[in-house]
Amino acid sequence: MAIHHVIKGLGRLFVTKLLTRMSGFYAIQRLLQQNVLVSQFLMGIGTIRGPDASGEKVALRLLQDRCTPPFCVFDVGANKGQYLNLVLKLIRSDDFHIHCFEPSHTTFEYLVANSKEDVRIKLNNIGLGKERGEAILYYDSPGSGLACLTKRRLNHFNKVLSKSEKVRLDTTDNYCRENAITRIHLLKMDVEGHELDVLAGAQEMLTRRLIDIVTFEFGGANIDTRSFFQDYWYFFQDIGMRIFRITPSGYLYPIKYYSEDLESFRTTNFLATANCE
Numbered sequence: 001m002a003i004h005h006v007i008k009g010l011g012r013l014f015v016t017k018l019l020t021r022m023s024g025f026y027a028i029q030r031l032l033q034q035n036v037l038v039s040q041f042l043m044g045i046g047t048i049r050g051p052d053a054s055g056e057k058v059a060l061r062l063l064q065d066r067c068t069p070p071f072c073v074f075d076v077g078a079n080k081g082q083y084l085n086l087v088l089k090l091i092r093s094d095d096f097h098i099h100c101f102e103p104s105h106t107t108f109e110y111l112v113a114n115s116k117e118d119v120r121i122k123l124n125n126i127g128l129g130k131e132r133g134e135a136i137l138y139y140d141s142p143g144s145g146l147a148c149l150t151k152r153r154l155n156h157f158n159k160v161l162s163k164s165e166k167v168r169l170d171t172t173d174n175y176c177r178e179n180a181i182t183r184i185h186l187l188k189m190d191v192e193g194h195e196l197d198v199l200a201g202a203q204e205m206l207t208r209r210l211i212d213i214v215t216f217e218f219g220g221a222n223i224d225t226r227s228f229f230q231d232y233w234y235f236f237q238d239i240g241m242r243i244f245r246i247t248p249s250g251y252l253y254p255i256k257y258y259s260e261d262l263e264s265f266r267t268t269n270f271l272a273t274a275n276c277e
Contacts, residue, residue, distance in 0.1 A: 044247040046266035056083075056269055058250040059186060059215045060090045067185045067212055071096035074172070076128050076198055077190035078102040079145055081114040084121065096120060099175075103127030103135075103167035106142040127191070129169040130200035137167045148192035152224040171201030184211045193221030196231055206239050209274055214241070219267030232270070233258040241272040 022028060040046050063071060071091065075083050078100035087098055099122045100115075102108045108125040115121055127149070129135070138161040139147035146152070151161050175181070184205060189195045195216045205211050214236075218229055233255070236243050244252035246269040255262065255270075 040266065042248065044245050045264050045268045056215060056246060057086060057090055058246060058252060059213055059271055060087065063186050063213060064091065069093055069095040071185045072181060072183055073098040073186045073188070074184050075100040075188050078111055079107060080110040080143060083188060084115060094120065097122065100124060101126055101128050103169065104137055104139065104147055105165060107147065110143050126168045126170050128172050128175070128198045128201055129194065130171065130197040132170050132174060134166055135169055136164050138164045146192065148221060149194050150224050152221060172198065173202060173204040176205060182210065186213045187211050189216045193225035193227060196227055196235070199235060212274060214272040216270055217267055218270060220265050223265050229262045230258060236272045241274045244271045246271055
């Protein structure tokens with residue numbers, strides 16, 4: 001029996017050395033890199049295709065399956081209304097309200113123009129963060145999806161956030177108090193690396209288990225804001241919410257424990273949830 005294990009061990013060692021030797025060529029390294037990218041795409045890592053195709057719609061299905069209407073949806077970082085349109089398309093019931101938050105004045109005009117008059121929709125020309133006040137929003141062009149409260153360094157993409165404007169911020173907790181909102185069924189965030197600030201401003205609602213589902217992006221913007229997946233992992237663990245990676249197929253892959261390989265800065269969508277009532 002011992003000899004059998006020795007032979008198997010020597011066989012693995014031989015194969016490992018052979019593969020290592022074969023990998024020492026540029027073409028093989030490129031092939032390996034392509035295999036990694038394909039695998040990561042199927043895992044939902046680096047999936048930048050818009051809300052209608054990125055697998056994010058699974059959150060709306062989960063909302064309708066697990067939560068009791070009337071639904072309350074927060075669209076934080078509404079941009080021109082891409083996610084809003086997805087919500088209107090997928091939630092057939094009239095028994096919901098969506099609150100959209102877009103701090104940029106120019107982009108907010110696009111949002112208004114792209115939104116029909118509907119009593120279920122409330123548009124807010126503010127951003128949500130960790131405290132009330134004003135901040136500088138940086139962007140490369142009017143209506144840009146790259147607009148960020150941090151001046152990101154994107155020269156490697158031939159983009160420069162050379163424009164800026166002063167914007168207003170509120171917190172989720174303050175907004176809920178002032179608008180008599182007692183529960184958020186789905187909190188969607190897309191704020192270019194400042195998602196932790198939004199969560200900090202929703203501490204009361206979250207700790208009281210008054211937010212059922214949270215979706216957020218993690219990617220390149222977190223390099224500029226110096227925030228890590230570890231920060232999200234411990235934040236949600238501390239409040240008793242589980243994190244799942246959203247895959248393009250719509251499958252929710254559970255993140256059962258933290259490890260450093262989760263620190264991938266290619267844009268990935270995640271969902272955190274607690275039990276719906």
